[in-house]
Structures are given as structure tokens and as C-alpha cells.
Amino acid sequence: MQALILAGGKGTRLRPLTVYTPKPIVPVVNRPFLLYQIEVLRRAGITDITLSLSYQPDKIQQILGNGSEHGVTLRYITEPSPLGTAGAYKFAMDGVNETTVVFNGDILTDIDIAKLVEFHKEKGADATISLVRVDDPTRYGLAEADSDGRVVRFVEKPKAGEADAFDINTINAGIYILEPTIMDLIPKDSNASFEYDVFPAILDKNIPFFASVMDKEYWRDIGTPANYLSAHHDFLSGKITEFDLEKTNASDVATRAEIDKTSFIGEGCVIKPGVRIVNSVIGNGVHIEEKAVIENSVIWSHTRISTAAEIRGAVVGRSCHIGRNAVVAEGSVLGDKTTLTDYTKV
Numbered sequence: 001m002q003a004l005i006l007a008g009g010k011g012t013r014l015r016p017l018t019v020y021t022p023k024p025i026v027p028v029v030n031r032p033f034l035l036y037q038i039e040v041l042r043r044a045g046i047t048d049i050t051l052s053l054s055y056q057p058d059k060i061q062q063i064l065g066n067g068s069e070h071g072v073t074l075r076y077i078t079e080p081s082p083l084g085t086a087g088a089y090k091f092a093m094d095g096v097n098e099t100t101v102v103f104n105g106d107i108l109t110d111i112d113i114a115k116l117v118e119f120h121k122e123k124g125a126d127a128t129i130s131l132v133r134v135d136d137p138t139r140y141g142l143a144e145a146d147s148d149g150r151v152v153r154f155v156e157k158p159k160a161g162e163a164d165a166f167d168i169n170t171i172n173a174g175i176y177i178l179e180p181t182i183m184d185l186i187p188k189d190s191n192a193s194f195e196y197d198v199f200p201a202i203l204d205k206n207i208p209f210f211a212s213v214m215d216k217e218y219w220r221d222i223g224t225p226a227n228y229l230s231a232h233h234d235f236l237s238g239k240i241t242e243f244d245l246e247k248t249n250a251s252d253v254a255t256r257a258e259i260d261k262t263s264f265i266g267e268g269c270v271i272k273p274g275v276r277i278v279n280s281v282i283g284n285g286v287h288i289e290e291k292a293v294i295e296n297s298v299i300w301s302h303t304r305i306s307t308a309a310e311i312r313g314a315v316v317g318r319s320c321h322i323g324r325n326a327v328v329a330e331g332s333v334l335g336d337k338t339t340l341t342d343y344t345k346v
């Protein structure tokens with residue numbers, strides 16, 4: 001069995017964070033995001049993983065290497081131009097005559113892939129899709145299955161009216177198990193989408209297409225700043241526990257700095273007296289001067305936060321400079337190398 005991670009999107013909705021860091025490797029609790037997906041696949045015994053890339057592929061390859069450090073073998077395929085989700089699958093996996101697990105590259109989940117594969121086999125499916133319940137399905141692919149688990153309808157990004165026609169709110173979780181037969185439905189070297197082209201074609205042709213609805217598993221698309229920040233809060237509050245995140249003690253923290261138990265501090269940070277850090281993740285090599293306050297926020301590596309600055313509910317990119325007494329308010333997202341002069345409010 002093989003796996004393919006679709007990681008070629010531009011990450012537009014996560015800008016400005018993705019200007020210098022492609023979405024698949026944005027740090028989540030100080031770890032490149034794709035390592036969580038790699039771990040989920042490895043747990044299911046799937047170690048041959050292809051990464052389908054298009055945007056800033058070199059940076060991703062540089063960070064993840066050949067995979068040996070993470071117990072897997074990584075193969076990289078870069079499209080000359082984005083081919084869409086299904087086009088990317090065809091481009092990367094044509095000729096690989098094996099069942100393939102396909103992952104959208106921006107899904108944080110602790111799903112048990114081995115169980116999903118078992119379900120796929122039991123049903124004799126050509127394609128299996130994982131579904132998850134959400135409150136507002138209009139931002140996703142809405143899918144409905146019958147009582148036997150057979151997919152009966154699929155609408156990508158339904159308009160509010162279209163969504164009303166479904167009396168369920170189970171959406172495409174962005175995880176598929178596909179048999180090589182699905183490859184025949186995708187034209188070679190042209191743009192094609194699973195969501196808009198292939199799934200409707202599968203339904204049209206009555207090909208065995210099954211869905212398994214997540215129950216207690218954790219699931220989140222990290223592709224917007226609000227979701228990215230929420231994913232961190234989910235880790236800190238213990239909503240996602242399947243990954244071992246070790247806290248290191250490799251920073252210089254003043255005894256009179258206050259850091260709550262939930263926060264994570266990277267390596268090589270300098271944290272001065274009177275600093276207060278609550279429910280936050282601080283990257284490596286961050287300097288925080290006296291009396292600065294950081295609450296419910298994510299700070300990327302090598303940023304400097306000056307005396308008495310206040311950051312709440314925000315994401316601050318890499319190598320930023322936050323001036324003295326500056327205030328960064330709830331919902332702010334600062335791209336890499338942003339400079340805020342003293343007393344600025346954003």
C-alpha cells in the first residue's frame with residue numbers, strides 16, 4: 001500500500017504566513033505540519049509516501065528530507081503547473097498499481113488509517129472517503145451516504161440552498177482510499193479535481209464508492225489563520241492527544257517569568273523577568289523582553305518581543321520585531337519579518 005499527500009496548493013487563505021513557508025510545513029506546536037500526517041500513516045504501517053508538490057517544493061524537501069528520520073520513505077513529485085487534486089494523483093501515481101491512501105495536505109487528524117483500509121476492503125470499494133461532521137458544510141465538500149455506507153451524493157462547496165437539500169452535515173475529510181481503477185477516470189496531463197470531476201463521475205458510473213464517518217477522531221483543516229490558531233489551542237487544551245509532544249528545557253527562562261503549564265517554549269529562547277506567557281506556543285530562538293505579555297498566541301521562531309509588549313490571540317511569523325509597549329490584538333496575523341515600532345497597536 002502507498003500513500004499520496006496532496007501538498008501543492010498555494011495556501012492562499014493562510015497568507016501572510018505562507019508567503020515564505022508553504023502550508024505543508026507551517027509549524028504546528030513547533031513541528032512541520034506534515035510530520036503529523038506522516039506519523040498517522042506510519043502508525044498504519046504505510047511507509048511509502050509520495051508528496052505531490054507544486055508551490056515552493058524545494059523548501060518542503062529541504063525540511064523533510066528522504067523521510068528516514070521519521071521512519072518512512074518520501075518521494076517527491078513536482079507538477080510543472082498545478083494539475084488539481086485528481087490531476088496531481090494521476091501525475092504522481094499513474095503506473096503504481098497499488099491501493100493508495102490519499103491525504104489532503106492540510107488536515108490535522110488522528111484517524112486510524114488501518115481501520116479505514118479494513119472498512120474499504122470489507123465493502124469491496126473502488127473508492128472510500130472519510131467523512132466528518134461540521135457545523136457549516138458550505139466551506140467543504142458535502143457528502144451523503146446511505147445506511148450501508150454507500151456514497152449517494154457529493155457536492156463540493158455547496159451554496160446555502162444546495163446544502164439545505166441534504167439533511168446531514170457530513171463533509172469530505174480529505175482522506176481517500178483508492179484502487180488503481182480510479183486512475184482510468186482521470187485524463188492524463190490535464191487539470192482535474194477529485195471533488196468537482198472524479199467523485200461525480202464515480203457516482204455517475206455506479207462504481208463502488210463508500211464513506212466512513214468519523215466518530216471520536218480529531219479532525220481540522222488548518223488552512224485558515226483562525227483554524228491554524230485553533231489547532232494549537234486544541235493541542236494545548238488536550239483535545240488532541242495522540243501525538244507525543246515533548247516539552248524541552250532548552251531555553252534561558254528567568255525565574256521571575258511566569259509561564260503557565262499549557263504553553264510550549266521552543267529551544268534557545270531568552271525569556272526575561274516579569275514576562276507572562278499563557279496558553280501559547282513560542283518557537284525556537286525567540287527573545288522576549290521584560291514584562292511582555294503573550295496570551296493565546298503562536299509565535300514563530302527568531303522573533304523579538306520588546307519590553308511590555310502585549311500579544312493576545314494572534315499569530316506572529318518568523319523573525320518579526322515587536323517594539324516596546326506595542327499591542328497586537330486578537331485575530332492579528334503578522335507575516336515573517338514584520339516590524340512594529342514602539343507603542344504601535346494592531
Ligand code: GDD
Nearest residue numbers: 006007008009052082083084088104105106140141172221
Ligand atoms: N499537488 C497538488 N496540485 N495539490 C493540490 C492542488 C494541485 O493542483 N490543488 C490543491 N492541492 C492540495 C492542497 O495543497 C491541499 O492540501 C489539498 O489539495 C486540498 O486543497 P484545499 O485548497 O485546501 O481545498 P479545500 O480545503 O478548499 O477543500 C478540500 O478539503 C476539504 C476538507 O478540508 C476539499 O477536498 C473538500 O471537499 C474537503 O471538504
Ligand code: MG
Nearest residue numbers: 104106221223
Ligand atoms: Mg484545505
